[in-house]
Amino acid sequence: MGGGKTIPILVVVAAIIGIWYAATVWLNTPWQLGVYEREGRDWTASDLIVDTMAQERPVLPSPHQVAVEIWQTTAEKKVTSKRSLVYHAWITLSATLAGFAMGTVLGVVLAVAIVHNRATDRSVMPWVIASQTIPILAIAPMIIVVLNAVGLSGLLPKALISTYLSFFPVVVGMVKGLRAPEAIQLDLMRTYSASTSQVFWKLRWPHSMPYLFASMKVAVAISLVGAIVGELPTGAVAGLGARLLAGSYYGQTVQIWSALIVAALLASVLVTLVGAAGGYVSRRMGVRP
């Protein structure tokens, strides 16, 4: 962070928390009023505000309830415990990273094939686009079930769903990036009678690096979504997706929201790491600071 970004980010976070608190009071009031009525007790506005933020199963839990829940399920639990969010986050993260790695490799390989081969360009690209029009929620359970039937369970099926989602931005970005060299740069290579692989390694590949990292930022975030979605049909065994599903079974809104917040934090950490890697590479490649 730094470079004058910290203050704007803090302002936005503060605004979100403020809106969140207001929404907590507003959304939880009807139920709280019912409680007061049944108990037949008098209440003041400050009672109402305090009570709406301390319900056991609120419509919308307050930020501090979520924060306390996250604290209790991370710092105060052993990481091997099934009640530890760190444990569940790691399960999801491992599938995310495996899927992201496979998706990036697949995306780059497809993009290279598409750029170098007209037949591939015409035949594969429409399928690449069609693949993303299928809702992942519809196809994910089938991937899980089918792979289970052939004896594959655990990390790999979830990683494959992440792969399915994350290869797409990489293909699209890299096709664009590998085709981005200007005519003059390609002509220069031709005057040297450079081979196709020399043009690739000395021109197309380095030229496409900014495109690669931009696509990878999208891909890593979408990989996390894929892994979470992949955890839903497994019967809520483990992972952030399982925590979400279990929370919704039992009306544990605080648990749902804490899993959501952890997922969001995880995503922003992953995107930041990819961005940092991209920054490192462009500094090594002499990009004007």
Add this chain to the structure above:
Amino acid sequence: MRSAGSRGADESAEEGVALNTASSRGQPVIRADHLDLTFQTGDGPVHALSDVSLTIGKGDFVSFIGPSGCGKTTLLRVIADLEQPTGGQISVNGVSPEQARLNRAYGYVFQAAGLYPWRTIARNVALPLEIMGYSKAERHERVARTLELVNLTGFENKFPWQLSGGMQQRASIARALAFDADILLMDEPFGALDEIVRDHLNEQLLQLWARTTKTIAFVTHSIPEAVYLSTRIVVMSPRPGRVTDVIESTLPRDRPLDIRETPEFLEIAHRVREGLRAGHSYEDA
């Protein structure tokens, strides 16, 4: 040299060719014979080159001058095998342009420096050497030598954006000189630079040419530049792109910048200007 804009231009073209055959120093390096190139576009065919015949001898410095659309860049690209002629014959070093390209017979300098921004100056100059499989030690030695030739010693580890436009263009010339091509094809290399930098680079280019005995084909739209640099000036005109005059320079090979004030220089420049005017159709003037 057929169908020039005026009779005068026709005659001087003939005279130019005659002079050329008389005074050619070396073997013909580039020989074009009735070259035609027509681009098929959405608006119908465009005659980029029409019946272009010309011979460039070894060690010549030949400039191609003319208004935009006269085919001077296209001609250079045909020589470099970046465009295919639709008619006529052309040979480079006695073989087809494609074979000459595969033999790495020429270095090409584009209008923009076109340095790869992720490579340092030294590694940009080393690019053709890497592609052509020179050993690491030889790459190092050649990069040092060519950078010295264009006065860029000390800038090896700078990235292109850290250099001025003129220095970038010098680096791109070094890149074209790094391997042993005896032909240098230059497409308006100084067109985007200001006059002061251009003068300086013209002077340096002449010194470089004198030191390396290369054959240079140079596209420009500046009359003083063409006259100052060339042993021969090929005047071209558009629609269809054709050669209207070939002027043999009578200037000595050793040319200080102030030769541009001499009556001899001004006379050649005058003749180039006349040639350009004759070739220019008045309906779109």
